[in-house]
Amino acid sequence: MNLHGKSLLELKQLVIEKKISEKELNQYFLKRIRKFNPKLNAFITVLENNQLGIPYGAKDMFCTKGIRTTAASKVLDNFVPPYESTVTKKLQEAGMSVLGKTNMDAWAHGASTETSDYGVSKNPWDNKRYPGGSSGGSAAAISAYLVPAAIGTDTGGSIRHPSAWCGVIGLKPTYGRVSRYGVIAMGSSWDCPGPMTLNVEDNAYLLKQIAGKDKYDATSSSIAVQDYTNEIKKNKKFKIGIAESYFAGIDDQIKKHVYKSIDVLKKLGHAVKPIKLLPPKYSISVYTILQRAEVSSNLGRYDGIRYGNDRNFFGQEAKRRIMLGTYTLSYGYYDAFYKNAQKVRSIIIENFKSVFKDVDLIVGPNTPVTALNIGEFEKYPFYGELMDQLNEPASTAGIPDLSIPVGLDSNNLPIGFQIMGNYFEEANILNLAYQFEKETDFFGVIKKGINNYKD
Amino acid sequence: MKKKVLTKEDILHLAKLSNLKLSDEEIEKYLKQLEETVEYVKNLDELKTDKVSPTSQTTNLTDVYFADGETNERGLKLKEKYFIVKRIM
Numbered sequence: 001m002n003l004h005g006k007s008l009l010e011l012k013q014l015v016i017e018k019k020i021s022e023k024e025l026n027q028y029f030l031k032r033i034r035k036f037n038p039k040l041n042a043f044i045t046v047l048e049n050n051q052l053g054i055p056y057g058a059k060d061m062f063c064t065k066g067i068r069t070t071a072a073s074k075v076l077d078n079f080v081p082p083y084e085s086t087v088t089k090k091l092q093e094a095g096m097s098v099l100g101k102t103n104m105d106a107w108a109h110g111a112s113t114e115t116s117d118y119g120v121s122k123n124p125w126d127n128k129r130y131p132g133g134s135s136g137g138s139a140a141a142i143s144a145y146l147v148p149a150a151i152g153t154d155t156g157g158s159i160r161h162p163s164a165w166c167g168v169i170g171l172k173p174t175y176g177r178v179s180r181y182g183v184i185a186m187g188s189s190w191d192c193p194g195p196m197t198l199n200v201e202d203n204a205y206l207l208k209q210i211a212g213k214d215k216y217d218a219t220s221s222s223i224a225v226q227d228y229t230n231e232i233k234k235n236k237k238f239k240i241g242i243a244e245s246y247f248a249g250i251d252d253q254i255k256k257h258v259y260k261s262i263d264v265l266k267k268l269g270h271a272v273k274p275i276k277l278l279p280p281k282y283s284i285s286v287y288t289i290l291q292r293a294e295v296s297s298n299l300g301r302y303d304g305i306r307y308g309n310d311r312n313f314f315g316q317e318a319k320r321r322i323m324l325g326t327y328t329l330s331y332g333y334y335d336a337f338y339k340n341a342q343k344v345r346s347i348i349i350e351n352f353k354s355v356f357k358d359v360d361l362i363v364g365p366n367t368p369v370t371a372l373n374i375g376e377f378e379k380y381p382f383y384g385e386l387m388d389q390l391n392e393p394a395s396t397a398g399i400p401d402l403s404i405p406v407g408l409d410s411n412n413l414p415i416g417f418q419i420m421g422n423y424f425e426e427a428n429i430l431n432l433a434y435q436f437e438k439e440t441d442f443f444g445v446i447k448k449g450i451n452n453y454k455d
Numbered sequence: 456m457k458k459k460v461l462t463k464e465d466i467l468h469l470a471k472l473s474n475l476k477l478s479d480e481e482i483e484k485y486l487k488q489l490e491e492t493v494e495y496v497k498n499l500d501e502l503k504t505d506k507v508s509p510t511s512q513t514t515n516l517t518d519v520y521f522a523d524g525e526t527n528e529r530g531l532k533l534k535e536k537y538f539i540v541k542r543i544m
Contacts, residue, residue, distance in 0.1 A: 083529060174514065175513050176514045189512065216527075218516070219516060221516070282501075284495075285495065285496040288496055289496055300473075312476060319475055319485075320489070322475065323469050326469045326473045327465075327489065330472065340504055341496075341499060342510055343504040343509050344504060344507075345509070345513075346507050346508060346509060346510045347502060347504070349513065397513060423514065
């Protein structure tokens with residue numbers, strides 16, 4: 001049977017109907033991984049003997065019992081978790097299994113995967129380019145169809161950014177919608193696990209499986225989880241906001257495709273209106289201060305005494321972040337940096353809340369440029385932080401945000417489009433994306449990506 | 456001349472607090488890079504924050520406890536007041 005390009009739910013159905021066994025399914029994807037992963041380096045660990053369950057890729061940030069989990073850092077080179085993260089446990093219970101642990105920036109610090117101690121992943125669309133990050137391995141793996149779906153984590157764009165650069169669908173849910181238990185902590189008040197898929201329905205399905213209150217994560221929310229796969233099929237019309245401040249300094253080709261996509265939304269009967277959002281530069285600063293502070297605290301536990309290697313194994317980016325975080329939290333600077341950033345975080349939250357009184361969703365470009373060449377990040381100030389500038393506002397506020405592909409630029413590289421929603425309104429975001437998918441099929445981007453990697 | 460935000464002594468102090476061993480090259484590099492970052496984030500001073508309260512949790516949860524009767528099944532097993540672990544020696 002030809003399995004190439006089949007969605008997660010289609011594969012699941014084939015297994016249910018016994019048209020294919022789970023063993024055959026796993027062998028099919030293992031064969032593809034063996035063929036293409038040496039080139040793409042999307043996986044850090046591959047479960048060669050996996051035979052059961054519907055296979056998926058989990059970012060190497062999720063603790064998986066008995067399976068090495070490195071966070072792409074040599075500090076955890078030999079770490080085999082004695083317990084399972086809530087997300088991977090829930091997916092196990094839904095009949096899925098981890099086929100491989102995907103590559104990422106070390107500790108999820110970055111937007112390229114080049115800070116990985118296991119080598120940079122390659123963008124499937126052009127192997128000389130970055131896949132984006134930090135969940136770059138996950139995005140590359142599904143774009144090249146090495147697994148039908150993957151799970152990533154997003155702190156300041158780490159799901160949405162690589163999804164845009166690799167031309168797949170990635171959702172950062174509302175903070176607290178999905179449990180962080182067993183996810184190696186980066187910025188604890190920001191981290192959001194979320195699904196990365198080849199169509200909207202798979203994304204809705206996976207979100208439903210992993211969302212919900214978890215007694216082991218006190219910051220997870222008890223707000224009821226919706227049946228997202230049904231929600232996306234409802235006929236809804238939205239009021240959609242567009243903020244001019246999100247278009248400043250954006251590549252012209254990206255702008256063109258984003259405006260074209262907004263026209264599609266208008267044609268579908270949605271009302272589009274301008275809104276005022278604070279420029280993303282403030283979110284970059286808030287993110288930089290608070291996230292580094294949380295990093296310095298979260299990475300404080302790695303001393304090599306109880307497990308893993310000692311602090312000499314930290315890479316450049318982790319050390320830089322620990323240093324800055326330590327600085328902004330230290331005596332004499334706390335009020336000027338950390339506390340002030342927490343206050344501006346309130347201002348950004350209020351800004352979104354007032355805008356959401358007026359509109360249901362906000363759309364715009366996802367990244368300022370398409371995938372950069374490997375090595376190019378050095379040229380950009382702030383070590384790539386500016387690549388995440390359009391993603392960081394939603395992270396700062398804790399609202400959900402989805403990235404979808406809306407075309408290719410002149411270099412044949414995918415262009416991302418983001419849809420932000422109000423707190424816990426993932427259903428509306430996915431509904432709009434589903435309508436867009438039915439109308440445009442994402443202009444053929446996802447299919448083209450898969451077809452670049454034939455069996 | 457512009458006042459220096461950070462000095463080499465600051466970097467050494469931060470490295471000590473963070474328990475990181477830095478090479479001379481790294482000290483120079485971080486001094487420059489941290490200074491750049493600190494300069495950038497000063498854009499927050501453009502906003503008035505004196506009457507704003509800080510946010511530490513974005514979805515407004517407070518005082519989260521285990522529900523009555525719920526147990527922590529994922530912690531170490533207890534026997535009376537002792538943890539049960541594998542024999543070490």
